[in-house]
Amino acid sequence: MRFGVLGPLAVWDGEGREVRVPEAKVRALLADLLADDGGPVSADRLIHDLWGDAPPGRPTGALQAKVSQLRRAIGRDRVVRQPPGYRLRFDDGGDEVDAVRFRALVTRARPVQDPRARAALLTEALELWRGPAYADFADAPFVRAAAQRLAEQRLSVLEEQAQARLEAGDHALLAGELADLVALHPLRERLVGVRMRALYATGRQSEALASYEDLRARLAEELGIDPSPELAALHGAVLRQEPGLSAEPYGYGYEYEYGYRASTQASTVNTAPTPPATHGVNTAPTPPATHAVNTAPTTTAPPSHSNLPAPLTPLVGRRQALADLSQLLANARLVTLTGPGGVGKTRLAVAAATAERDGEQAGELADGTWLVEFSGIRA
Structure with missing residues (x-):
């Protein structure tokens, strides 16, 4: 029992x-x-x-x-x-x-x-x-x-x-997911620190610094204290652009935005919050409900032929977009998600890949289901 x-x-x-x-x-x-x-x-x-x-x-x-x-x-x-x-x-x-x-x-x-x-x-x-x-x-x-x-x-x-x-290199996806958790728990220094590293590793130094400044202001206003020495040191390292903060991803390197093997047949999914193109799918997120969200992940541990990360929060407002992606993937070997930064392309791509990996057609994915991440380029 x-x-x-x-x-x-x-x-x-x-x-x-x-x-x-x-x-x-x-x-x-x-x-x-x-x-x-x-x-x-x-x-x-x-x-x-x-x-x-x-x-x-x-x-x-x-x-x-x-x-x-x-x-x-x-x-x-x-x-x-x-x-x-x-x-x-x-x-x-x-x-x-x-x-x-x-x-x-x-x-x-x-x-x-x-x-x-x-x-x-x-x-x-x-x-x-x-x-x-x-x-x-x-x-x-x-x-x-x-x-x-x-x-x-x-x-x-x-x-x-x-x-x-x-540590495993899930930088791009992690940076987006942690935004929700940090918003729910804005005074958790460890969460802020992990998000700062993830942001920096994806070339978003200014956002990493802004995340620190937001925490510093909140701590001063609500508790009358400064960030911990460890977080202050991380802030300094981001300012100095220390290379150790953007270490190579663990294991295989896989690019997030464009995903999968090239082929002679491709489809495009537009994730920007604009009307969809003739053959595209508008996957802009709809506003989530205002009640508390259960952040317990719903995916299982990745199998040996996959490096798909488990999400920290559920995917909200994307059911139709996932269905459209599934239909496109049934007829095309390459699907490209387009849209401005931060609209949720990475998260949608991972959710779609997870659905394909765990779905009825999983046996056709002989080479596995992989993510590819590119690091930001700094002068």
Whole structure:
């Protein structure tokens, strides 16, 4: 049986079928027990967590009734009485909590030297997230600390994944994706630092410097402090255009913008925010929804015949463009994306390539699916 807290509370049986846990207070009881990582929780605390300052007339009996309901849902042997209260018991042979698996994958990833392999493990960990931790109990005090702790761990892993992808040479795609994360977390110095390096490596020195200045101004205004010495040193290195900041990409070098093998047949996709050409496809992004976006990546780790990076955020507003690209690729061996810088050509190209790699025609891609990145040229 698997228990999910990285998103709305969920339980699945050994076949992957969702197990229904009825009634709000029974679900709250399960969440409370999971928040303590299977450790015992006192009956008094459980009663307070479930009913607050308005407990029922016979609180102990009411709690026992909820425990019985939970046992019927997930198995009698999984909720055990242990003074001064109750705890969950997990079967070592098959039971799993997604938060525990998340931490285990991160622990496995950290010593891995190959940045692409490290990024793949971190991506696998991040893919376990289905939304904010304990999402359906966001206002419950008894899970607040656990949810905040997990949210901070997830953000740290996103930073580690970005660093691994930077080392692997995913500069162009990474610079664009990190813009969204930095906007959500503008005071995270590590995120800003990775984005500065990615921007510099793609020839966007002025944007890298502007990113630093934005952080410096925010820190001064909101916290009254300066950026860390490490980030200040990075800023100086960008100013001096130190060559070590734009190291060659890890492994094969693959160009992002124009992509794939030349052929006698080609099609063009215009990604600029202008009306489409007669045979082109206008893939300008539509404004995303204003609610929170789940940034958990949705792609799997790249196979041996691909270096496609896993995205940090989902692709928003490009469904029709992807469908048009798929149709073009079915009839043309070369598709060129055109448009001004920053409109999302790279991201769209990677999404289309990933769809081709993982789709029904994947067997026809005998040479694999690759990205090619060009470095910026400086005088």
